[in-house]
Amino acid sequence: MIPAKFDYKRASSVSEAISLLGEHGSEAKVVSGGHSLVPAMKLRMSRPEVLIDIKRIPGLDTITEEGDEIVIGANCTHSQVMRSEVVQNHLNIVYQAVSKIGDVQIRNRGTIGGSLAHADPSSDYPAVVLACDATIEVEGKEGKRSIPATEFFLGLFWTALAEEEIITAIRFPKVANGTYQKFFQSASRFAVVGVAAVQDGDGVKVGITGVAGTPYRATAVEDAYSGSADAAEHAVDGLEDLMSDHFADETYRAHLAKVMVKKALDAL
């Protein structure tokens, strides 16, 4: 449980972080809370030569209400998000999801930006940003851009983030009626299945994590939905990359996906 040797650089601004990324390229990894990266480094499964610590960059750890939107800084810890009254009042779905992440110690260190950038297919945030139609705000050498959540997740631990970009914030529309339902993996307490559902007029938006190699919007459920939770039957329609492990093989996982979507739709 001792990582390979690495250099450590602390960035004091976003631009410094970006220029450090430019300097070290693929040898570097950005770290904030370190709760995904550091365990992988300790197992020597990840061995970056340089760590660029963005944790102390000012301005990345605020939660602000901007009209109909809530903007959560990338460096906000899960605990900070959980405790935020703005989040509890206007983004309760995020509160529900965050309170189910790991344990207190993990929530005190892990960050929203880190979790999304890491893109673990079983983590909780992806389902929520998908269902909420949130936007991932990123900054890089070429400047700032906003990536819709639906275009952010490209695969297993793979996102639309370019090599020299970092996440600065996540912009959520306020959500009046949303829910997050999670079936815990008993060892890691990650999601075997995590379902975020948001009421959208008469319709519904559903994000699912844990089931496929890439977190996804369950568009088949959304299309079939007409007020009844029966639409949950379509939770895995068209899916080709169902995950399988000794906690849940493909068949059971598909079944759980339907059960958890139904729970979510019932909870709206």
Add this chain to the structure above:
Amino acid sequence: METYIGQSVKRREDDRFLKGAGKYTDDIKLPGMTHSAFVRSPYAHAKILSIDTTQAKAAEGVVAIYTAEDGCGAYGVPCGWQVDFKNGETMREPQHPLLAKDKIKHVGEAVAIVIAETQELARDAAELVEVKYEGLPAVTCPKKAMEPGAPKVHDDWGDNASFDWCIGNDRAEVEAALEQAHHVTEMTYKNHRVAPNAIEPRSYIADYDVNGDKWTLYTSTQNPHLIRLLLCAFALGIPEHKVRVVSYDVGGGFGSKIYHYTEEALLTWVSKEIGRPVKWTSDRTEAFLTDAHGRDHIVHSKMGFDQDGKIVAHLTDEYCAMGAYLSTFAPAVPTYLHGTLFQGVYTTPLIHLNVVAPFTHTVAVDAYRGAGRPEATYLLERIISKAAKEMDMDPAELRFKNFIPPFDGVNEPGYQTQVALQYDSGNYEAVLKRGLEMLGYEDFRKEQAEARKNGKLLGVGISTYIEGCGIAPSAVVGALGARAGLYEVGHVRVQPTGKVSVFTGAHSHGQGHETVFAQFVADKLGIAMDDVDIVHGDTDQVAFGMGTYGSRSLSVGGSAIIKSIDKILEKGAKIAAHKLEAAEEDLDYAEGKWTVKGTDKSISFGDVSLTAYVPHDYPEGLEPGLDFSSFYDPTNFTYPFGAHIAVVEVDSDTGKVNLQRFVACDDVGNVMNPMIVDGQIHGGVVQGVGQALLEEVVYDGEGQMTTGSYMDYAMPRADDVPMIETDRTTTPCPHNPLGVKGAGEAGTIGSTPAVVNAVVDALSHLGVTDIQMPVTPQRVWRAMQN
């Protein structure tokens, strides 16, 4: 007068533990200490083609690198127990080298050790050692290991069996009884492999001192003297008086720290080679790969009943994995710690168990909390509950029909089983009655029937267990293949001021000996607990000892201390009589003083102690000093028992089991500290629930462990269990002075079948008769689909 015995005295050791001030091996830093890292095999079975250490030796901070070629520990580490074949053939015992030579036999087996100035540099250099392997097919399942053509773990013998052993009545007789039985219940299942997961990983420091040619080995072990014996007399062949083994605080063992591991011997050897201290601390992944595991039995069993539900015969065949090498206790676990408990708490007249114990390409198994007895209890309690369902009887009623009637072992004799043991005392009906009363069994059955109408899946599971503890009479275990005696040593040294130091061969790795032992010592001497210190875990301080496992500390270790206290009081009385100018027989000893009967003339324990060390006015011919050491070899095992009852609700959509209630009524004999006994029961129950619902070591077809971290190996957490409801009955042990039986393993032994019985009960109306452990949501859901 008893001031402390029976009281929930708070644990003295917790102050330092809670403040992070415990002294674990990894906390020790010696001047000039080096660090080590192992190069371990990624293959389960492979030929080692070459090892190239050139690059690693040149790396920064490297002090030395050793491989098997360097001749370390020519003898290997020995097994502590010999179980021969039923046909008389000697147990097959492979040499267990300190570093693998030529061939790899399980993933994680050490190939080289790298010594460096820091732990980080040792790890970095270890990565530079280049080992070329030729991978070979592996076998990890004990049954498959015995199939013709299975890959062989050791080439020395014709097949993978270490031994093929049986116990009980004549097999043909048992088979005949089964054929004539009114009803026969049959089960085939796996009692799966689990990892003990002590919170403190194994850690060792070996320190060779050229002055006096002596070694000190600091080790996180459960039995320092046993380690010294195995290390000196077997693994390294060095003189025992030249080695001191120290284990101060140890953060949990659960059996996995009995084993004399290769790393202990290797570090001891290395320390002399390099002339400096060397430390190794396992990381969690290494712990999963190299700590001894528990269980791993494949079981096929038949139990026959007459028309009244009385058990008439029980026949079981098991394949029990040993792993790649024999650990210290491994052969004893599925045999003498397992088959001897097949009587359970029932009057079964005919019993036969056959055990084939194969080598597999996995890490070794060893004693794991309960060791053989949880496996026996799981079998008996599952098959009886299954039989009850098949015979349309209530599972509690079927148990009551078959219980051995109460006996106290004093007025009524002990109960002679069909499987070698004689139980000391027991009242099995009483614990189940009390357990059912605590649960409200009748009401629960009504609630369950109502719930079923509403589609809710509620179930209740009963388990009534017995265990053999307080291991054990040396002559008995010797006859059963133990290569050591299993007595204990208790040394009581009264200091001149009347303060008392107690040196025990038992070893605390979480049990609370410093508190409990001081409680009864203080009471027996009539002095304050603060005047009593308990010393353990240092072979230079404690004369000898066999360590702590098998719930033996109090019943065996405590009894040895009592023997010394008796000697102290006997000698003290002589001194007191002299000082009081009275006859010894005219003295009473109470509340820390000797009093001449019927007078107010007395002398305190402190004054007598001082006199013993300042013998100016002293009985003629009596030696000065007040210091006695005793060996206690018990006359029998002790037999705690109890009833555990679980209530579960199964989520019909997901198959997830919610453990709603857990009731435990245990009888552990007399209780010294109820809080500590409750704590032992709580912890044990949770560990047993862990096996039932969550924990499983999984090796894939190539022998790779797919559960080598807490991301994949599910440990029970606080929210996985309800508040545990405990109560006790008290049936004292008739053959030891404190009347104690042992409480360390009871929880683990009773709980696992209770939980699985409850899950099966919840689904029984759907036709479910068994579910393989751990009963994960996926397995439960699948069982419901079929």
